[in-house]
Amino acid sequence: MKGINTPGQALDERGFASLPPQRARYFTLRSLHSLGRATSKLIPFPSLRLEMKGIVSILVVLLLASLPLSAFDGFTDIFGPTDEVAVTGTSQETPFDPSLGINGSVGFSIEGMRALDNTREIETAIGGGLEIDLAWKGSIVDAQAKLALKPTIDTPLQWIDIFKGLSITSYFNGGRLEAGLLKKEWGAGDGVHVVDVLNAPDYRNGIVDDSLAMKVAEPMVLTTANWNNTALEVVYKPLLVPMLVAEDPAHRWSMLTEGQATLFSTATVNQTTSAELSRFANGQYGGRLVGTFGPADLGLIYYNGFYTMPAYDVRAYYSSGGAIDIGFTRAQLFATEATVVTGVFTFMFEGGFWLSEDASATEPETYNSKWVYLGAVGIRIPGTGAYASITCHGQYILGFDETNPIDVDTMQANQSSDGKAYMNTLTAAVDIPLARERVTVRLAGTYQIETKGYALLPSVMYSISDDLVLKVAGRLFGAVGDAPDSLFKTWAANDSLAVGITYLF
Amino acid sequence: MKTTRQALGITIILVLLLPWMLAAQETGNSIMQKVMDTQAATSSAMDIRLTLIDSNGETRERRIQTLSITENGLTNTITVFLSPASVKNTRFLTRERSDGNDDQWIYLPALGRVKRIAASEGNGSFMGSDFTYADMASTTYDTQEADHTLLGDAVLLDRQAYIVQSVPRIVSPYVKTTTWVDKESFLPLRVEFYEQQAADPSKVLTTEETALVDGRWLTRSITMRTAANNHSTRIEILQAKFDIPMNSGYFTTAFLETGRTQ
Numbered sequence: 001m002k003g004i005n006t007p008g009q010a011l012d013e014r015g016f017a018s019l020p021p022q023r024a025r026y027f028t029l030r031s032l033h034s035l036g037r038a039t040s041k042l043i044p045f046p047s048l049r050l051e052m053k054g055i056v057s058i059l060v061v062l063l064l065a066s067l068p069l070s071a072f073d074g075f076t077d078i079f080g081p082t083d084e085v086a087v088t089g090t091s092q093e094t095p096f097d098p099s100l101g102i103n104g105s106v107g108f109s110i111e112g113m114r115a116l117d118n119t120r121e122i123e124t125a126i127g128g129g130l131e132i133d134l135a136w137k138g139s140i141v142d143a144q145a146k147l148a149l150k151p152t153i154d155t156p157l158q159w160i161d162i163f164k165g166l167s168i169t170s171y172f173n174g175g176r177l178e179a180g181l182l183k184k185e186w187g188a189g190d191g192v193h194v195v196d197v198l199n200a201p202d203y204r205n206g207i208v209d210d211s212l213a214m215k216v217a218e219p220m221v222l223t224t225a226n227w228n229n230t231a232l233e234v235v236y237k238p239l240l241v242p243m244l245v246a247e248d249p250a251h252r253w254s255m256l257t258e259g260q261a262t263l264f265s266t267a268t269v270n271q272t273t274s275a276e277l278s279r280f281a282n283g284q285y286g287g288r289l290v291g292t293f294g295p296a297d298l299g300l301i302y303y304n305g306f307y308t309m310p311a312y313d314v315r316a317y318y319s320s321g322g323a324i325d326i327g328f329t330r331a332q333l334f335a336t337e338a339t340v341v342t343g344v345f346t347f348m349f350e351g352g353f354w355l356s357e358d359a360s361a362t363e364p365e366t367y368n369s370k371w372v373y374l375g376a377v378g379i380r381i382p383g384t385g386a387y388a389s390i391t392c393h394g395q396y397i398l399g400f401d402e403t404n405p406i407d408v409d410t411m412q413a414n415q416s417s418d419g420k421a422y423m424n425t426l427t428a429a430v431d432i433p434l435a436r437e438r439v440t441v442r443l444a445g446t447y448q449i450e451t452k453g454y455a456l457l458p459s460v461m462y463s464i465s466d467d468l469v470l471k472v473a474g475r476l477f478g479a480v481g482d483a484p485d486s487l488f489k490t491w492a493a494n495d496s497l498a499v500g501i502t503y504l505f
Numbered sequence: 506m507k508t509t510r511q512a513l514g515i516t517i518i519l520v521l522l523l524p525w526m527l528a529a530q531e532t533g534n535s536i537m538q539k540v541m542d543t544q545a546a547t548s549s550a551m552d553i554r555l556t557l558i559d560s561n562g563e564t565r566e567r568r569i570q571t572l573s574i575t576e577n578g579l580t581n582t583i584t585v586f587l588s589p590a591s592v593k594n595t596r597f598l599t600r601e602r603s604d605g606n607d608d609q610w611i612y613l614p615a616l617g618r619v620k621r622i623a624a625s626e627g628n629g630s631f632m633g634s635d636f637t638y639a640d641m642a643s644t645t646y647d648t649q650e651a652d653h654t655l656l657g658d659a660v661l662l663d664r665q666a667y668i669v670q671s672v673p674r675i676v677s678p679y680v681k682t683t684t685w686v687d688k689e690s691f692l693p694l695r696v697e698f699y700e701q702q703a704a705d706p707s708k709v710l711t712t713e714e715t716a717l718v719d720g721r722w723l724t725r726s727i728t729m730r731t732a733a734n735n736h737s738t739r740i741e742i743l744q745a746k747f748d749i750p751m752n753s754g755y756f757t758t759a760f761l762e763t764g765r766t767q
Contacts, residue, residue: 074570074587075755078550079744103593137764171765185618212616226759292758295608297621339621341608346623378623385629436557436736437633466565466589504590 098139102505104132109471109500116252116493128500131164142169144180146217160244165217175225181217184235186288186301187374188337188348190389192427194372195301195335195350197286198235200308202244206253206475206494209444209457216241229292240282240328242272243308252494255487268323272310282306286333295342301335301352311408313365318406329367329408330357344382350374350393361399364407370397386432394424417450418484424449438463452480453488467504472497533653533669537684539691541647543722548574548751552744555634560735565589567632574751579603581756592632596761599624612761619761628678634738635708635729637678644696644710645684650675661685661694679707690715690722707732713739721747 076097108128115121129150136143146165151157167180187193191211199215208214222235246253249265256264276282286303306328316322335352351373358366376391397409400421404410410419417423429444444457459473475498477491555567568587573580579601586595596612607624628637646653651671659666666685673679678700685695692715697706714726723745730737754766 074552074585075550075572078572078746078749078751079552079570103590105590142763142765169763171763176763176765183617185616224759226757229758231759292608292621294602295606341621341623344623346621380623380629383628433633436630463591466591469591 098137101135101137102132103135104130105502105504106130107500107502109498111496111498113252113496114493127498128502140171142171143167144169160216163217174227175223177221177223179221180219182220182222183212183215183217184220184222185211186299186337187350188297188299188339189350189374189376189391189393190348190378190429192374192376192391192393193350194374194393194395195333195337195352197301197303197305197333198237200241200243203255204244204246204253206477206491207455207457208475209442209459209473216244231290233288233290235286235288237284237305238278238280240277240284240306241308242277242310242328253491255490264324267317270323270325272326272328282328290337295340297339299337301333301337303333303335304330305333306330307354307356307367309367309412311366312411314406315364325365327365331355331367331369335372344380346378346389348374348376348378348391361401361409364404366408367412368397368399368409370395384432385437386430388430389428391427392424393427394422396423397421415485416487417448418486420450422450448486448488450484451486451489452483453486454478454480455488455491464501469502469504471500471502473500474498531655531667533655533671534648536655536667536669536686536691537645537651537653537671538648540645540684540686540693541643543691544643546573546575546747548572548747548749550744550746550749550751551742554741554743555632555636556739556741557634558737558739565633567592567634569632572751572755574753574756583755583760586632594764596764598756598758598761600756610758610761619758635731635736636738636740639677640729645682645693646671646673646675651682656683658688659685664694665689666694687715690717692722692724705732 106129109126111125111127112122113125115123127150129148131150132145132147134143134145134147144165144167145163147162148164149157149162163181165181165183167178167182169176169178182198184198185193185196186198187195198220199218202214202216218237218241219239220235220237222233224234225232245255248254249256284303284305286301286305288299288301290297290299292298308328310326311329313325313327317324332355333352334355335350337351338347338349340347340349352371354370354372356367356369359369361368372393372395374391374393376389376393378387378389380387397413400409400413401407402410402413402419402421405414409421413419413421413423425446425448427444427446430442432441433439434441440461442457442459442461445454447454454477456476457473458476459471462470464470475494475496477488477494479486479489479492483489550570550572552570553568555569557565557567567589569584570587571582571584573582575581581601582597582599584597584599586592594612594614598610598612600608602608608621609624610619610621612619628639630636631638631641651673654670654672656668656670659668665688667688669684669686671682671684673681679698680701681699683697683699683706684693686692687694692712693710694712696710698708698710699705700707708729708731710727710729712724712727714724716723716725723742726739726741728737728739752766754760757766760766
């Protein structure tokens with residue numbers, strides 16, 4: 001695999017750039033089908049790490065300054081500290097008592113996969129580590145730090161992997177104000193969304209059965225006002241944080257095809273710098289209004305931000321051998337979400353319109369406007385305690401020009417939806433508790449209709465005790481029959497089986 | 506004088522017979538109504554420990570706290586799971602609607618989000634215990650929900666008790682229940698749950714400890730045993746408060762998400 005010709009980088013004797021330094025960040029040209037988001041090519045991303053580091057340092061100071069605090073530990077204002085039946089008919093509210101809450105897990109896992117060189121050997125990846133959730137609760141201030149120390153043999157720890165969340169929340173009458181590195185979820189769907197826009201996705205480890213782990217904690221300020229059965233969230237994000245993918249083009253979770261890797265190894269790529277990503281003009285903002293109306297929860301969303309996938313201007317490269325410029329497309333999302341419950345069924349809907357800065361769909365280097373949609377139904381299976389859901393989601397690109405191969409929308413569609421303007425994906429999941437919840441069987445699968453690509457994520461968890469869990473999980477990727485290129489087809493060699501044990505505290 | 510003595514004699518006889526007469530007037534319905542009345546409250550707060558006991562005697566503990574408030578005949582309940590660590594800080598909010606259905610939301614701390622869900626299936630196991638969700642709400646039926654028949658009296662655990670058979674008119678996993686009701690406290694001392702037409706109960710609830718606190722009878726410890734696998738679950742009321750002022754902010758999705766009434 002050839003390296004990336006980063007500006008200013010020396011070429012080797014063959015005229016190729018060497019591989020970038022370890023742990024630099026890249027974005028790839030491959031699109032993601034199942035999750036309705038596309039990505040683009042390789043961009044080193046070290047400077048944003050430094051930005052994050054600075055923010056993290058500030059937040060640590062603020063967090064420490066907000067002591068003493070505590071975590072939610074039951075209704076301490078109602079119940080006394082001793083276990084005894086109290087008198088009735090009187091309220092014995094106890095005064096607020098700040099304290100510190102610590103939860104977390106420590107674990108070890110080993111995941112085996114076939115070697116990529118077709119030697120039939122098994123490669124193993126050691127995982128696990130320590131996760132700690134620290135929470136303080138004061139009279140009007142909360143602080144939270146979600147830390148992960150999960151070293152791997154081949155990659156050093158980074159700030160972005162250590163701080164999964166770091167925030168301070170101040171409460172006021174009828175609402176709250178949160179600031180820090182946050183992960184938030186918008187939308188009604190069961191783990192799959194088309195309107196969940198506040199965090200960039202993280203595909204460096206492919207697809208896992210933990211939707212929160214596949215999000216990048218982003219710096220943001222968010223305020224929420226509650227009244228009656230309604231909540232209004234308003235958010236501001238100062239940085240443009242693009243999606244994360246496997247950094248090494250030779251990595252098994254890289255989203256690059258071989259042809260794309262060759263293209264970008266021979267081209268000069270004008271990188272997007274951290275300064276550009278953090279310009280004031282790149283600030284993003286939005287709001288979400290959610291209310292309860294009878295058996296339904298309904299929401300409205302407005303968001304003025306960016307598509308998180310980079311867009312590539314390859315016109316100069318193909319016309320004169322010039323550089324490939326990387327940019328990001330600003331767009332506004334107008335969306336709605338709904339959850340309707342009837343009997344054992346839960347119906348979920350999301351729908352929205354992304355209005356691109358290229359509303360006329362005339363600029364090949366920016367993404368077009370598009371419709372996105374999602375419909376899902378969940379059911380509690382009677383007599384079993386099991387829950388199952390099925391989701392269909394997709395998008396339709398407006399002004400799609402399939403005759404223009406250098407248009408970013410066409411490039412994306414060629415990678416993710418067999419060159420079509422529309423893209424539809426089915427996702428199903430079932431969660432079955434057995435043996436009085438000692439055993440949990442989970443199966444999740446997704447099928448991208450246009451490319452016939454699929455991913456299956458089965459797992460079995462056995463609780464040796466309440467705080468010690470053994471987990472066996474698999475990941476299966478591929479495509480059905482004579483399928484066109486797709487992400488899942490690219491990952492077909494990445495089928496894996498993992499065994500891990502986790503202690504919860 | 507003779508007339509006076511006769512009147513006095515009749516009065517004494519009536520007084521002596523009064524308890525028996527009153528008792529004889531009790532019906533299945535009236536007894537079960539008193540059971541419900543005894544446990545009724547405009548608000549309640551309970552700190553509960555569940556101990557799951559398998560047939561080998563191995564135990565697992567769960568700790569929950571629950572608050573309930575009834576306003577205008579509609580009950581809102583919030584339940585917080587405190588342990589084990591895998592479910593800690595999971596929070597459920599249930600709001601009863603005027604049409605008889607419930608709205609239910611769940612907060613999953615691992616995801617950090619509140620999600621609306623379908624109301625819990627009544628006969629599904631509660632936290633892997635021998636109690637169903639419906640059992641957790643009540644192990645007896647009110648007079649609108651079942652036909653109650655007084656079968657007789659008995660002495661159970663040195664307590665005088667009524668034996669009442671209840672055949673539910675509502676959808677229930679049980680075709681009938683038989684309840685031993687303490688004549689003094691009107692608390693259930695034992696409940697046998699029958700499924701289908703089985704001769705033996707599929708589950709048996711036994712009250713192990715009661716207490717009289719400030720004139721109010723409370724059940725402090727009960728155990729439900731499932732006959733098929735000899736698995737049982739003990740519920741201990743560690744703390745309980747009734748009819749206390751309660752912040753309505755607890756029964757909101759905002760509290761679910763933040764753990765604060767704001």
